[in-house]
Amino acid sequence: MISSTRAEVKEDFRMLDRIRKVANRIFSVKVVNSKPIAVTLDPPITADPDQKTLLRQIHNELKTHRRELETIRLAATSEVMQDVSKFHRNQVKTLLETLELLATTDVSMSRFGDGEFRLMLLNDFNLRFQKNSPELQEDLRNVFTSNDANLAVGFPQLFRDAHWSGVYQELWPRLVQLTASDRAYACAHVTRPQAFSTLGQRAVDLWRQVWDGKKVAIVTGEGSRFDLIPELFDNLASHEFIYSKPVGAYDDLDRVQALVADSDCELVLIALGPAGGILAHRLAGAGKRALDIGHLSNSYENVFKGAPRPEATAVTTDGEKNS
Known part of the structure; x- marks a missing residue:
């Protein structure tokens, strides 16, 4: 059990108060995407030796706190992360194995990430562009537990950072109940920058092999920034x-599915958030190959052209951001 003395608590409050006072004196702040960002130092801290000394003390204190918090995090999530690691080692394909599967077979793919997991398992969780509902949760569960041999269910790549250890600490006890011990899962991160940073040109070649010479339909939100970049799609x-719809696409799936059914395409590529995985599952069940590829173009450009990561780009051309 971790506890603090009253004196330690008072000292922490004193340190926070000193940080606040220094920040108010020296930082110029502007708001970017609804968040305060320190953009300049005015006056320069080098002009005031006392400020330099105080900032060094604050910096050292924050480093110490960070190390302590990291130790606590690792200890608190150790058991869950061991469980997740074992599951991942035994049942989740690698990035290369997943891409080779997609390039050499006609399976469809639905991907799950932390957003889909939280929508599926937490009644009060919503995304900015997708409101939750009991119907959405049921459909996500149906996809995740599907035993359709023509559908690859994508599970996230294994990460042990604070974000993902927090996700699994919160969700794994319920999530593991929905997994099947005899099921092999695809790696959902084949559409993310990790695929290109890890596999390089090999990832590009395998993705291009998936749709080489095929008639393709792309399903995405109206106003989407999804781009058929030539490096992947020429x-x-x-x-x-x-x-x-760019927001609430789940409510539009029946209409979209009917439009796809009328198309003579050989392959459907979907960039539609959590609704995309559900659509891919539906289309696979109807005999139409569909791949939930999400931010694939953004991921390529992030790795090979230095563009922002997918979550830092706008969902639509009017500037609505990913979340």
Whole structure:
């Protein structure tokens, strides 16, 4: 059990008060994407030796606190992360294995990340562009527990950082109940920057092999920034766009599915948030190959062109951000 003396608590409050006072004196702040960002120092801290000394003390104190918090985090999540690691080692394909599966077979793919897991398992969780509902939760569970041999269910790559250890600490006891011990899961991060940073040109070649010479339909939200960049997509035989709603796409799936059914495409590529995985599952069940590829183009450009990561780009051309 971790506890603090009254004197230690008072000292922490004194340190926080000193940080606040120094910040108020020297930082110029502007608001970017609704968050305060320190952009300048005015006056320069080098002009005041006392400020320099205080900031060094604050910096050292924060480093110490960070090390202590990291130790606590590792200890608190150790048991859960060992469980997740074992599951991942035994049942989740690697990035390369997943891409080779997609490139050499006709399986469809639905991907799950922390957003889909939280929508599926937490009644009060919503995304900015997708409101939760009992119907959405049920559909996500149906996808995640699907035993359709023509559908690869994507599970996140294993990360042990604060974000993902927190996700699993919160969700794993319920999530593991939905997994099947005899099921092999794809790696959901094949559409993320990790695929290109890890596999380089090999990832590009395998993705291009998936749709080489095929007639493709792209399903995405109206106003989406999804881009058929030539580095990935200039080998399509043809393409058409089918647009859904940029927000709340789950409620539009019946209409979109009907439009896809009327298309003569050979492959459907979907960039539609959590609704995309559900649509891929539906289309696979109807005999149409569909891949939930999310931010694939953004991921390529992040790794090979230094563009912002997918979550830092706008969902639509009017500037709505990913979350």
